[in-house]
Amino acid sequence: FRTVEPLEYYRRFLKENCRPDGRELGEFRATTVNIGKFFEQHFLSSGSITTADGSALVKLGNTTVICGVKAELAAPSADAANKGYIVPNVELPSLCSTRFRSGPPGEEAQAASQFIADVIENSQIIAKEDLCIANGKLAWVLYCDIICLDYDGNILDASAFALLAALKNVQLPSVTINEETGLSKVNFKEENPLIIRKHPVATSFAIFDDTLLIVDPTAEEEDLATGTVTVVTDDEGKLCSLHKPGGSPLTGAKLQDCITRAITRHKEVKKLIDKVIESIRPK
Amino acid sequence: PRSSPSPGETSVLAGLYGPAEVKSSKELADRAVLEVLLRPKVGLPGVLERSREQLLRRTCETVLLGVLHPRSAITLVLQVLSDNGSLLSCCLNAASMALLDAGLPLSSLFCGVTCALDPQGAIVLDPTAPQEQEARAVLTFAIDSVERKVVTVTTRGGCSMEEMQQCLAAAQRAADTIFQFYRDSVRKKYSK
Numbered sequence: 061f062r063t064v065e066p067l068e069y070y071r072r073f074l075k076e077n078c079r080p081d082g083r084e085l086g087e088f089r090a091t092t093v094n095i096g097k098f099f100e101q102h103f104l105s106s107g108s109i110t111t112a113d114g115s116a117l118v119k120l121g122n123t124t125v126i127c128g129v130k131a132e133l134a135a136p137s138a139d140a141a142n143k144g145y146i147v148p149n150v151e152l153p154s155l156c157s158t159r160f161r162s163g164p165p166g167e168e169a170q171a172a173s174q175f176i177a178d179v180i181e182n183s184q185i186i187a188k189e190d191l192c193i194a195n196g197k198l199a200w201v202l203y204c205d206i207i208c209l210d211y212d213g214n215i216l217d218a219s220a221f222a223l224l225a226a227l228k229n230v231q232l233p234s235v236t237i238n239e240e241t242g243l244s245k246v247n248f249k250e251e252n253p254l255i256i257r258k259h260p261v262a263t264s265f266a267i268f269d270d271t272l273l274i275v276d277p278t279a280e281e282e283d284l285a286t287g288t289v290t291v292v293t294d295d296e297g298k299l300c301s302l303h304k305p306g307g308s309p310l311t312g313a314k315l316q317d318c319i320t321r322a323i324t325r326h327k328e329v330k331k332l333i334d335k336v337i338e339s340i341r342p343k
Numbered sequence: 344p345r346s347s348p349s350p351g352e353t354s355v356l357a358g359l360y361g362p363a364e365v366k367s368s369k370e371l372a373d374r375a376v377l378e379v380l381l382r383p384k385v386g387l388p389g390v391l392e393r394s395r396e397q398l399l400r401r402t403c404e405t406v407l408l409g410v411l412h413p414r415s416a417i418t419l420v421l422q423v424l425s426d427n428g429s430l431l432s433c434c435l436n437a438a439s440m441a442l443l444d445a446g447l448p449l450s451s452l453f454c455g456v457t458c459a460l461d462p463q464g465a466i467v468l469d470p471t472a473p474q475e476q477e478a479r480a481v482l483t484f485a486i487d488s489v490e491r492k493v494v495t496v497t498t499r500g501g502c503s504m505e506e507m508q509q510c511l512a513a514a515q516r517a518a519d520t521i522f523q524f525y526r527d528s529v530r531k532k533y534s535k
Contacts, residue, residue, distance in 0.1 A: 167397055174394035182500055287405070299507055302482070302498045306401025309492030312511050319504050 067284055074272055081121075081278065086321065088276045089121030089214075091329070093225050093336050114230030114254075118222040120276065122212035124156075127222035128205050129230050133244065136192060136199040144191020144199035148176040150206045150219055157211035157279070172215055175303060176206065179220055179292055183260035183300040185227065190255050193235050198244055200232060213278040216290050216303075220262035221329065228337055230254045260300050261329045263322035264290045270308040275321065289315070291322035295330070352427040352471075357437035359445045361417030369416065374409035376416045381434065384423045395431060399438055402485050402495045406439075408448040417447065428472040429457040431483045431497070440525060444532075452488040453495075454521040457481060458510040460502055466513050482510050486518040 062069045062080075073080050083089070094117040114129040136143055150172040154162040165173075180186070191200040204226065206219045231251040237244050266277035266285035277285060287307015292300040299319060304310070365376055379400040381392045388396075403419065419441060421434050435455025442449055459470035459478035467474055475481050480500035487494050493511065502510075 167393055170390045170393035171397045174390050177390075178499065182498070184501075287401075294501065298501050298503055299498070300501045302496050302507065304493065304496045305398040306403070306405045306485075306495050308405065309487045309490070309494045311490075311492050312508055315493060315496070315511075316504065316508065319507075 066280065070268075070281070070284055074268060079274070079281070083276075085272070086275050088325065088328075089123075089278075090119075091221075091332060092119045093117070093221070093332060113232060114226045114228070116222050116225030116229060118218050118225060120214055120218045120221075121278065122210055123208070123214055123218050124210040125206060125208050125215070125218040125222045127207075127219070127226040129226045130203045130205070131230065131232055132201045132203065133193075133198055133235070134201045136196060140188070141196040142192045143188035145201040146180050146186060146188070146191075146204065147201065148180060148204040148206065148223065149173055150176055150208075150215075152208050152211065152215070156208040160211075168215075171305075172206075172219060175216055175290070176204075176219055176223060178301060178303075179260055179262065180223075183258045183292065183294050185224070185256060185258050185260060186254060187257060193244075194237050198235065198237065202227075202230070211279060213280070213282045214264050214276050217262045217264050217276065220260065220292065224256075224259060224261070225333055225336070227254055228256055228333065258294045258300075259326075259330055259333070260292050260294045261322075261326040262290055262292045262301075263318075263325045264288060265318050265321075267308045267310065273314065273318065275325075289318050291318050293319070293322045293326045295326075297323050297326075352425055353429055353433045354424040355430070355433045355437040356422045356424055357434075357441040358420045358422075359417065359441040359447075360420075361445075362412040362415035362447075363418070365414065365416035370414045371409075373413050375407070375412040377404055377407060377409065378416065378418045379403065379438075380418070380420045382420070382422045384426060395434065398431075398495060398497060399434060402435065402453060403438055403442060405494055406449045406451050406453055406487070407442065408450055411448050426472065428475045429469045429483075431455065432457040432469070432485075435483075435485050435495070436521065440528070443525065443529065450489075452522065452525060453485045454488070454518050454525070455483060455485050456514040456517045456521070457483045458514055460500075460506055460510065464506070466510055468513060468517050480506070482507065482514075484511065484514040486515055488518075488522050491515045491518055 078084055113131050117126045150169055152160050152169040154160045204223055231253055233246050233248045234250040235244050235246050266274045266281050267287035268285055290303040294300050362375055369376055377400055379396045381396045432455030439453050459467045459474055460480040461478050480502040482498045485495035
């Protein structure tokens with residue numbers, strides 16, 4: 061019955077206010093996060109450095125997303141001489157789901173990359189000025205690669221979470237510039253964590269039959285849904301981003317409801333991240 | 344069929360083709376496939392255009408009665424002619440008018456409205472590019488014509504919940520003017 065008439069199958073569950081995997085409409089899947097150095101360090105003697113400084117693995121139920129942050133040095137652009145760069149990239153490789161083919165990034169991957177770029181921009185998670193080493197000469201570039209290993213819906217939430225966790229884990233070596241020669245010297249022994257100003261958390265909802273709102277949809281639910289809403293909130297209950305690309309029209313009151321639930325979710329996620337960071341801190 | 348509304352100096356040309364034949368790899372058995380192509384004024388379409396295309400496509404799919412044209416393709420091409428702020432809502436309006444002009448079966452119309460919150464907290468509707476730059480938040484809504492509900496919303500910059508609701512209310516009021524404009528345009532076209 062589930063394969064032949066998926067929508068009817070779901071409707072039966074929704075009438076009883078629950079979902080096939082046993083969750084309530086407002087319940088999130090079990091979230092686990094793993095932070096740590098997964099990648100090795102490389103050092104090239106020509107003076108340029110490549111370090112994978114922060115990484116995190118997030119699992120929301122079956123959806124598995126890994127984020128690696130690599131820091132490199134570059135010259136800042138002429139019109140933003142005191143700002144560094146953060147370059148996010150979301151990849152949905154064909155191994156994570158049968159719906160994605162190998163080859164250039166599809167529409168969903170590109171839209172997800174744009175979403176993460178917007179989250180970084182809107183929430184000011186890192187002030188780009190903090191990434192500057194020498195005004196006009198040298199700045200950090202953070203390449204954030206977010207790769208999905210298993211796609212079971214709600215990729216936006218998982219990616220945003222993985223990004224936040226990985227950035228909290230990043231340790232940047234200190235860089236000094238020799239005034240006379242203009243050469244930079246990287247000191248690996250002295251590492252500083254990134255200054256994370258805000259902690260944005262994304263919460264996604266799926267809209268069913270124009271009225272019912274479900275939190276944290278799985279891939280099956282996303283296919284059957286008539287729309288999706290993603291709310292990104294930050295620490296003070298401020299709305300960083302509201303992303304509703306089409307789908308069933310919602311009233312202002314329903315949107316308000318989504319935002320309120322997102323704020324509650326934010327507190328849980330923040331607690332989880334803090335707990336994990338605390339547990340890996342070298343004592 | 345094409346249409347190009349221009350609030351201020353932002354203008355977008357929309358061309359809609361369909362329902363037409365579709366490649367069998369892309370076809371859907373029970374409904375029409377909608378494809379949106381957004382071409383920027385300069386350069387090649389990038390990640391931002393893809394994300395906007397997805398947004399426009401999902402918005403149009405909400406109103407389009409695709410089930411009346413199974414196994415066919417509807418292509419919407421948007422060319423940005425000039426950009427002086429409020430580009431996304433201009434694209435939304437162009438798309439909606441193109442759908443209307445083509446005579447495709449729709450369950451409702453939608454219109455795009457952009458609200459900017461300037462640093463003092465005042466709401467500016469349909470901001471120009473300099474106003475958008477200075478604003479601390481820019482919200483773009485697609486409002487439907489039946490009950491003024493929100494079909495699409497996307498934001499840039501942060502704001503509080505109350506400010507969002509205020510912008511939404513302002514956008515809903517502005518939607519009335521835009522829908523009147525749609526009516527007048529269609530009337531003008533058919534009264535000749």
